[in-house]
Amino acid sequence: MEELDKIKEHLRRYEPQLKDRDALREGVIKKISSSRSGLDYVFGWTEIVWLRRSMALASVLIVILFGIQQVFMTKRIEKLEKRMISINTDKVLEYQREKVIANSVLFTDLERKDMNDSIKVATGDLLDLVKSYRSLQTKYEEILKKARTDNLENKKQKL
Amino acid sequence: MNKGYNISEIREGNQIEFRKLMDDNMDHLYTIAFRITASEEDARDIVQDTFIRLWEKRKILKESGRVKYLLRKIAVNKSYDLLRKRKRNRTDRIDMSVFKVLAGGENADHKLNEREVLTILRSLASVLSPKQRIVFTMVELQEMSHDEVAGITGMTKSTIKSNLNHAKRRLGHLVDNYIK
Structure with a gap:
């Protein structure tokens, strides 16, 4: 463990030098300047947390409503089918x-x-x-x- | 609070102020990413992606700002993602002689060059899982408190402790093996 501590101390003292800082900085600026595409305007609202969450909640509610509606529709169709036969015969x-x-x-x-x-x-x-x-x-x-x-x-x- | 840049201007999309913010934090982020990834190229990419992410999130920056904290958080998470994607033990044959030089008491003043540091970091990394590597780097090399690490990584304090202990044990064995 003592050896490991010595190595850690050496690593702590070493400060890595970032080469070509300007290129990195300009690279970031270039990317953030060009990143405002048409898609960003269309989907920019996704960055707003409360809006994103409420949209997700709404989609879940719509799916649940769709399921309930399907159940009702199936039951209704079954009823109508039974009635159709009785109307035909009577x-x-x-x-x-x-x-x-x-x-x-x-x-x-x-x-x-x-x-x-x-x-x-x-x-x-x-x-x-x-x-x-x-x-x-x-x-x-x-x-x-x-x-x-x-x-x-x-x-x-x-x- | 912050050195020379105006957060509200950045929030409004002022790129000149954002340049100042980059200048202030670039070296610090590069050091973290370099120590975690043990790669100059990956560290540069992480720094770049971190600033881009911060720019995208600029609307949530507050005046009292914990900009540095947010930057660290993004950089560490990006580094963690990279480690998970990277195959473990991808390192080529590493010259371990540097361990003997460093562990010897008479070389306390030895100044490491980049190649040596990368050699050590890669060999240390080869025996650690991504989580252990993150925790070890942040606690032992960046000298962050357990609370800070928990805040940045989202790990619990007990997870941090256990990962740190595992990491130290494994690294201890590795160093012992190469020295003795």
Whole structure:
């Protein structure tokens, strides 16, 4: 340790000489004179601490607001999707019944997560199927109606 | 307070006053940077970058001014960044005979030249981490108090103490090895 102390003493006594001080000084002046570029004027405000901090805080708040908005939007879309199917099936049924039923089938099918048991059916085929189902239903209703009226007539005749 | 330069003028962007400030502090900063980096070229770059940084920060300078403190702080931090970037033990083979000359009692009046100083500083630096090097230079060579070093580097006093002890131990071993 004693040797180290001697070396430290030698180092302390040595004053390094800065060579060419003028060149260094002028180098600094040259740099600080040319450093005022257009970008400095645009981004000069970043030097102001309180402004920089408040901008950072604002950006964080905007990101949080964006996240909250996204959550609300997703929930709203989900609600609207559910409503769309019910509107299709209940109210528009009057005049595009077949298409509406087909659409609702397609929608509900697409929403299903587990598609392992599903089969693929072309939209045209599905519409034909619904049409034939509808015509059968109409015929069945007509037959029922006819049967009812026949029954009533028979009863009248018996009386 | 300050010698011949007007802080409020500098704050307003007066380069003539800033030249005076540079003249006043250039040597002092160069000595610190030279002792830490053990390189004439790096020390010059650090001094230059330090003044440029101070100019950029001139708006926060106060009349009562701790300009010297701020300059030291910038220079030390820049030196520290440089040491961290630099690969350790980058030093080439160093002629260690100078240790024997200096440690011998009969050479107490020996005046070191720059080459010898650089040799010693580089060999000392090769066994120290950047933090140890900063602390050792500031406390042992610049003779700053632990409080001053803590203020400049942001280290706690206990970190400074432990780094200084490690540095002294390592350097002690190094010097002993070369002398004995």
